[in-house]
Amino acid sequence: MASLPLPLAKVGRSTLWQSTLWRHLLLAVAGLVVVVLVLEGTSDFRNAQLAAMAYLGIAAGGLTVLTGLNGQISLGHGAFMAIGAYTTALLYQGTEPVLPVLGVLLAATLVALVVGAAVGVAAARLHGPYLAGATLALAIAVPGIALFFDGVLGGEQGLNVRLPEVPGWFADILFFLTAHDVSSSKYVAYIGWLSLIVTFVLLANLSRSRVGRIWRAVRDDEVAAEIAGINLGRARVLAFLVSAACAGLAGAVMAMAVRLTAPSGFTLTLSLTLLTAVVLGGLGSLLGALIGAALLTFLPQVVTGVGADLGLSDLQSAELTPLVYGLTMVLVILLAPAGIVGSVRGWWRSRAEKAHKPA
Amino acid sequence: MLDVHELTTTYGPVTALDHVSFSAPKGKITAVLGANGAGKTTLLRTLSGLIRPTVGAASLDGTDLVRTPAEKMSALGLAHVPEGRGVITELTIEENLRLGGLGRADRAKPADIDRAYSLFPVLGDRRNATADTLSGGERQMLVIARALMANPKILLLDEPSLGLAPRIVAQIFDLLKTLVESDGLTVLLVEQNARSALSIADFGVVLNLGRLVVHEPADVLAADEKLRHAYLGF
Amino acid sequence: MQQFLTTALTGLTLGFVYAAFALALVLIWRSTRIVNFAQAPMAMITTYVALVLIDAGVSYWVGFVAALVAGLVLGAVVERVFVRPVEGKSEINAVILTLGLFIVLHALAAVVFGSRYRSFPAPFGLHGFQAGELRIALTGFGIFTIVAVLVVMGLLVALFRFTDLGLKMRASAFNAEVARLLGVKVGRMLTLGWALAALVGSLSGLLIAGGSLVHPSYMDSVVVYGFVAAVLGGLDSPAGAVVGGLLLGVSLSFVSGYVGSELVALASLVILMLVLLLKPGGLFSHAAERRV
Numbered sequence: 088m089a090s091l092p093l094p095l096a097k098v099g100r101s102t103l104w105q106s107t108l109w110r111h112l113l114l115a116v117a118g119l120v121v122v123v124l125v126l127e128g129t130s131d132f133r134n135a136q137l138a139a140m141a142y143l144g145i146a147a148g149g150l151t152v153l154t155g156l157n158g159q160i161s162l163g164h165g166a167f168m169a170i171g172a173y174t175t176a177l178l179y180q181g182t183e184p185v186l187p188v189l190g191v192l193l194a195a196t197l198v199a200l201v202v203g204a205a206v207g208v209a210a211a212r213l214h215g216p217y218l219a220g221a222t223l224a225l226a227i228a229v230p231g232i233a234l235f236f237d238g239v240l241g242g243e244q245g246l247n248v249r250l251p252e253v254p255g256w257f258a259d260i261l262f263f264l265t266a267h268d269v270s271s272s273k274y275v276a277y278i279g280w281l282s283l284i285v286t287f288v289l290l291a292n293l294s295r296s297r298v299g300r301i302w303r304a305v306r307d308d309e310v311a312a313e314i315a316g317i318n319l320g321r322a323r324v325l326a327f328l329v330s331a332a333c334a335g336l337a338g339a340v341m342a343m344a345v346r347l348t349a350p351s352g353f354t355l356t357l358s359l360t361l362l363t364a365v366v367l368g369g370l371g372s373l374l375g376a377l378i379g380a381a382l383l384t385f386l387p388q389v390v391t392g393v394g395a396d397l398g399l400s401d402l403q404s405a406e407l408t409p410l411v412y413g414l415t416m417v418l419v420i421l422l423a424p425a426g427i428v429g430s431v432r433g434w435w436r437s438r439a440e441k442a443h444k445p446a
Numbered sequence: 447m448l449d450v451h452e453l454t455t456t457y458g459p460v461t462a463l464d465h466v467s468f469s470a471p472k473g474k475i476t477a478v479l480g481a482n483g484a485g486k487t488t489l490l491r492t493l494s495g496l497i498r499p500t501v502g503a504a505s506l507d508g509t510d511l512v513r514t515p516a517e518k519m520s521a522l523g524l525a526h527v528p529e530g531r532g533v534i535t536e537l538t539i540e541e542n543l544r545l546g547g548l549g550r551a552d553r554a555k556p557a558d559i560d561r562a563y564s565l566f567p568v569l570g571d572r573r574n575a576t577a578d579t580l581s582g583g584e585r586q587m588l589v590i591a592r593a594l595m596a597n598p599k600i601l602l603l604d605e606p607s608l609g610l611a612p613r614i615v616a617q618i619f620d621l622l623k624t625l626v627e628s629d630g631l632t633v634l635l636v637e638q639n640a641r642s643a644l645s646i647a648d649f650g651v652v653l654n655l656g657r658l659v660v661h662e663p664a665d666v667l668a669a670d671e672k673l674r675h676a677y678l679g680f
Numbered sequence: 681m682q683q684f685l686t687t688a689l690t691g692l693t694l695g696f697v698y699a700a701f702a703l704a705l706v707l708i709w710r711s712t713r714i715v716n717f718a719q720a721p722m723a724m725i726t727t728y729v730a731l732v733l734i735d736a737g738v739s740y741w742v743g744f745v746a747a748l749v750a751g752l753v754l755g756a757v758v759e760r761v762f763v764r765p766v767e768g769k770s771e772i773n774a775v776i777l778t779l780g781l782f783i784v785l786h787a788l789a790a791v792v793f794g795s796r797y798r799s800f801p802a803p804f805g806l807h808g809f810q811a812g813e814l815r816i817a818l819t820g821f822g823i824f825t826i827v828a829v830l831v832v833m834g835l836l837v838a839l840f841r842f843t844d845l846g847l848k849m850r851a852s853a854f855n856a857e858v859a860r861l862l863g864v865k866v867g868r869m870l871t872l873g874w875a876l877a878a879l880v881g882s883l884s885g886l887l888i889a890g891g892s893l894v895h896p897s898y899m900d901s902v903v904v905y906g907f908v909a910a911v912l913g914g915l916d917s918p919a920g921a922v923v924g925g926l927l928l929g930v931s932l933s934f935v936s937g938y939v940g941s942e943l944v945a946l947a948s949l950v951i952l953m954l955v956l957l958l959k960p961g962g963l964f965s966h967a968a969e970r971r972v
Contacts, residue, residue, distance in 0.1 A: 160775055209953050215771035216715035217956060219779075220907040223717070224949035227904055235942040355900060359783055366776055399791070406790040413783030420777045421765050494861060520863030532858040534851055545851050548844055549863020596863065 107295050115288045122280045126273060127265045134276045135344065136384055141279030142340040144380035145286050147364045148373055149333025152290055154362075155371020156299060157326035158306030159210070163222030165358035166229035167331045170202055171195035171338025172348040173233065176246035188251045188278060192339050199335020200328050207327030211320040226358045230350035245349025248342045250275065272344075279340045286333055287373055293329065294373075302326050356409065363412045366419055369428030378428065386411065447472035447632055448493075448600055453502035455485075455492045462488040464656035465502065470600070470649070475626055475633040477647035477664065479640045479678055484653040486636040487529050490602045493634075494519050494526035506600060520549030523599035527606070533585045535578035539569050542577055542588055546595030562591040565621070583614035590618070594625070600632040607639045615639070619646045640678040644668045652677045686817040687937040688930060689808075693822040695929020696829040697887045701906030702913065702921035703833065704881040709915045711853040711873035712767050717778040718758070720903035721785035722878055723885030726750040727894060728793045730886060731800055740803045747882050755878025759871045767870070789896045802891035825887045832883055833922065836876070849873055901945065905932065908952045914962025923963065 126134055146168055153159050174195040178185050186194060206225065210218055233240045240246065250271045257277075258269045269277075293299055304312040305322045313319055342348050364383050368375025387408040394404025423430045448470040455463040462485045470476040478486050491497045493504055495516035504511040506524055514522065534542055543559050563570030566587040572579065580588060586606050593601055603622075607615040623646045625631050637643035644650055650667040652660035654677055660667065667673060674680055701719070708716045716722075729750045730743035738746075762781060766773045804820030840846035851859040852869035860866050884906075885899055892898075909928040913920025928951065935947040955962065 154772070158772065160772055162779070209957065212960075213956060216775055217911070217960075219717070219775045220715060220904070220911065221949070221952055221956065224904050224908065224945065224952055227901055228946040228949045231942040231945045235940050356783075359779060362776070362779065363783070370772075402795055403791045406787045406795070408787075409783050410787035410791065413780050413785075413787060416780030417762060417777060417784060420773050420780060421762070424773060496857065496860070516860040517863055517865050519861065526861050528858065528861065532855065532861070534855050534858060536854045537847075537850065541847060544844070545847055545859075545862055545864075548848060592862070 108292060111288045111291045115284050118284050119281075122277075122284070123264065126276055126280070127267055131270060131272055134270075134273045138272070138276040138279045138340070138344040140380050140384040141276065141283045142337040142344060143361070143364065143383050144377050145279075145283050145340065146334045146337035146361055147368070147376035147380050147383075148283075148287055148290055149330035149337070150361055151365040151368065151371055151373065151376040151379075152294065152302075152333075153326050153330035154365060155369070156294060156306065157302040157323065158214075159323060159326060160215070160219050160362075161222040161327075161330070162219050162355075162358050162362065163206075163225035163229075164330070164334045164361050165353045165355070166225045167199045167203060167334035168338035168341060168357065169229050169233070169348070169350075169353035171199045171335030172342040172353070173240060173246070173338075174198045174335070175339040175342040176241075176248045176348040177239075179249045179251075180246065184249075184251065187254075191251075192278075192282060192336060195339035195342075196332045196336045199338065200332035203328040203331020203335070204324060206331070207324040208320075210327060211323040222358075223355070226355050230353050233350045241349065243350065245347055245352070248346045248348060250346060251278075251343060275340070275343045278343065282336055282340055286336065287377075290329075290333070291373055298322075298325065360409075360412065363416050366416050369425055369430075369432075372428040375428035447507055448634065449503075449505050450489075450493070451503045453489070453492060453499050453504055455488050455497055455499045461656050463492060463499065463502075466653070466656075466658045468651050468658060468661050470632060470634050472632050473626065473630045474648040475622070475635055475646055476649040476651060477640070477643040478634060478636045478651050478653065479638075479643060480653035481677070481679075482638065483655075485656040486653055487604055488656075489653070490526060490528075490604050490634070490636055494524060494602060496526075520596050520598075523597075524602065525593035525596055525598035525600070526602040527589045527593050527604060529604040529608075531585050531589050533577045533580070533588055535576065538574050538576050539580070539588060540573040542592050543569075543595055546592035549596050558595055558597075562595065565594075565625075566591050582609050583611070583618065586610065586614075586618055587621075590622075598631070600634065602634045602636075604636045605638060606635070607637060607642060612642075615642055619643075622646060640674075641680055682814060683937060685814060686808075687933050689817040689822070690937075691930035691933025692926065693818070693825055693929070694933060695926035696826050697884045697925075698902070698905050698909045698929050699922040699925025700829045700832065700880055700884040700887070701902055702909035702925045703836075703918055704877040704884070705906055705910045706913075706915060706918050706921040707836075707873055707877035707880065709910070710918075711849070711870050712759075712763065714763065714767070714774045714778065715907065715915075716874075716877070717775070717903055717907075718781035718785060719878070719881045719906070720899040721782055721789065721896075722751070722754050722758070723881040723902075724894075724896060724899040725785055725789055726754060726878075726882040727800070727885040727889050727899075728789060731798060731889075731894060732793070734801060740801055744886060747886055748879050751878040751880075751882030752875045755875040755881075756871050758878070759874035763874070764867070764870075786896055793896070795896055797893045797895045800889035800892060800894045806891045821890050825890075828883060828887065832880060833918075836880075836918070845872075904945065905948055908948045908955075911952060911962055912955050914964040917962065917964040920962050920964035 126137065146164060150161065150164050153161055175191055178191050178194060210221060213221055234242055251274070253269050253271060253274045257274070261267065261269050301317055301322050304315065304317060305319055309319060345352065360383060364379025365376060367382060368377070368379035390407045390411050391404040394407040399407070425433055450469070451467050453463055453466045454461065466489065478489060480486055488497065492499050493511055495511065495514055499512055502512070506522060509522055519526065537545065540559065543562055547558055563573070568584055569588055569591060577585070577588060606618060619642060622633060626633055635643055635647060644664045644667060647664040650660065650662055650664045651658060659677065660673060704719055705715060708714060726747040730747035733746055734740060734743040758781065762777060766777050802821045804824045806819050806821055808815055808817040808819055840850055848859070848864045849869045849872060851862070852864055852866045853873070856866045884902065888899065888902060905928060909924035910921050912928060913922070913924030928948065931951065932944050932947055936944050
């Protein structure tokens with residue numbers, strides 16, 4: 088990019104963009120440090136939980152960009168996660184891994200991206216409830232496909248995913264930094280969080296770039312956007328395939344973390360849960376997506392504990408979690424439609440305005 | 447009969463109605479005139495309860511209008527034919543008329559619908575057709591007939607002449623005048639077409655940027671060239 | 681031939697149920713421009729109400745009526761309390777709200793009624809009858825299904841066409857502001873619309889459950905099929921909902937019978953996409969925009 092000659096008018100903007108890039112990269116490095124510290128300082132069980140938070144965060148990040156920035160509501164992202172997960176499982180079916188981990192991740196992302204593009208093209212003309220209904224149908228259709236082709240895709244029981252082996256160089260670097268060994272499950276957590284950091288940097292840059300502005304324009308006022316020369320369909324399809332790719336990547340990490348891909352892991356509930364995370368955190372906010380993912384990962388334990396205290400059976404306590412999600416979603420939409428991040432930002436802003444008002 | 451006192455309506459930072467005060471006497475036609483954006487439509491929408499004013503009062507024969515919701519206006523005797531006519535195009539002509547009679551405290555009788563058809567024969571010919579088949583002038587007749595189904599004391603009309611040929615406008619205005627004379631109906635007529643409005647009105651009220659600037663008998667208003675040029679465009 | 685007939689008849693019976701559910705969605709769409717995704721768990725809960733009563737010893741028919749009444753109440757409460765604040769605002773908010781309700785009602789049912797599969801009785805026979813060589817797959821319960829749906833639809837048509845209340849409801853749906861000016865209490869009409877829609881939804885829930893197993897997720901796919909049927913017929917058209925339901929029921933039955941039951945959901949998705957891409961207004965759409 089730096090090697091291209093820049094017309095004078097673009098110089099100012101490009102410098103600003105580059106500073107945004109540096110800012111994001113700095114945040115990414117800081118995030119990386121935090122990740123290493125946390126992963127090394129916690130137990131294997133927590134590592135597994137953190138791996139879950141990572142892949143939920145990736146999927147939520149993609150979804151929040153689609154829904155928040157571009158205004159397209161998707162209830163079918165669980166299906167794209169399934170696509171990424173099954174691709175990963177298939178690549179690990181042989182006795183020897185066909186590709187290194189990075190290759191597997193890229194492959195899963197790519198497959199999900201292609202399917203996402205196809206769905207996105209079909210969905211580009213839909214909006215609101217029509218899009219919701221169509222993606223809802225997608226969410227329940229994809230698990231059925233896995234059941235139908237049960238020869239290849241393992242049917243009801245699904246496919247087992249062998250854990251990737253920790254590569255020597257990685258174990259060495261980590262030992263050098265932290266004097267700890269790397270277990271397989273910790274390795275998966277690292278994979279998850281590194282993927283998340285990379286994804287979020289890309290999404291953040293996309294969001295701040297011209298593409299992001301185009302997406303917002305399409306969301307806010309179609310007619311005005313079209314008059315301004317924006318190709319609505321192209322913008323929408325791009326947003327859709329980016330978010331589908333994220334979900335695919337998330338599915339791949341999920342397959343490695345859970346070590347199993349089966350239709351039962353990709354129910355409608357998963358898609359709806361992702362949407363909940365994004366709504367709670369605040370549509371369009373990557374930080375919100377992360378908060379939402381954290382809630383999804385750590386809230387169930389808390390809630391189930393409360394359920395047990397209240398004297399509910401195990402099964403009933405397990406259902407308290409979706410009950411809390413649903414209630415929170417309803418309350419958020421009714422009382423604070425901007426979600427956690429949006430509401431906090433709004434509160435911040437109104438405080439700043441009050442501080443500047445003349446007495 | 448209709449008393450408006452210091453009525454003020456704002457849309458956020460914009461003041462659409464600015465302390466408007468006047469009275470519309472019973473059995474007379476009061477025209478509300480002024481340029482686009484002067485606040486005429488806002489006045490009607492505030493009176494009929496679609497918008498709440500910020501400050502001020504309005505009453506119909508002593509009954510407060512400001513705190514009354516729009517749904518109760520029909521029972522109070524106030525009928526508002528909104529901007530754009532408000533024909534419900536998915537319903538038939540007869541259904542539109544029947545609907546008009548449902549808001550009454552007493553039940554509307556078939557005789558009331560027959561009266562509507564005798565006043566507006568063109569509606570009677572097509573009573574079971576859906577209202578989207580009507581021309582602009584026919585639609586205006588339909589909504590006036592529909593409003594009359596409720597036996598209102600006062601009729602608020604928002605720009606009935608909009609988009610209609612002069613001949614049809616004259617027809618409708620003649621009919622309006624007849625109704626006022628025969629039924630003692632009170633009319634508040636918002637119009638941009640000041641000339642036609644003043645030709646049937648008894649009084650004229652002129653709004654400018656939300657403020658009431660003139661309140662005179664119609665003939666006085668029509669004769670005052672300076673006023674006409676300044677506010678009414680002719 | 682036998683398989684063809686069986687598949688067609690099963691599809692037709694199921695189609696009537698989808699038609700009922702699609703009708704519920706259309707009723708709500710017409711009045712408030714919202715797709716009530718929560719209609720499925722709402723119907724599921726009212727069916728559970730019937731089940732609890734029936735298991736406690738009450739007759740099927742009392743349970744049946746109780747479910748319908750519960751539907752009326754639930755529909756009214758949901759509209760008044762949860763939906764009213766988002767009516768007329770952004771589309772996304774309404775979608776997210778109904779989805780939130782979807783999740784809540786699901787979880788509530790699991791907590792209160794339990795997640796295990798329970799069988800639901802059927803008041804009529806569940807076997808077809810013989811006609812010479814052929815087995816006619818039209819069960820007693822199937823005939824009841826068709827009759828019940830037709831009766832309810834007939835009553836709704838009568839309500840909307842011939843009564844003052846129906847006229848007020850239609851006016852509220854077509855032009856709420858004008859209706860208000862004419863003295864119609866639009867808010868109440870909307871609540872009534874949701875209540876009636878929920879009643880129809882409850883009916884479809886009961887009809888699907890009859891002779892089959894009930895569990896918190898049993899209506900989930902119906903909301904998708906009901907939605908596809910409604911879109912197929914045209915979201916604004918009650919008649920379209922019925923035709924769409926029948927068409928969809930028969931088509932999906934053939935997919936299930938001749939290809940594989942796992943692909944039924946995918947088939948519905950394909951049908952949905954075809955309709956939305958080729959004739960977005962549905963089969964029964966007249967004008968694209970509402971003429972004013």
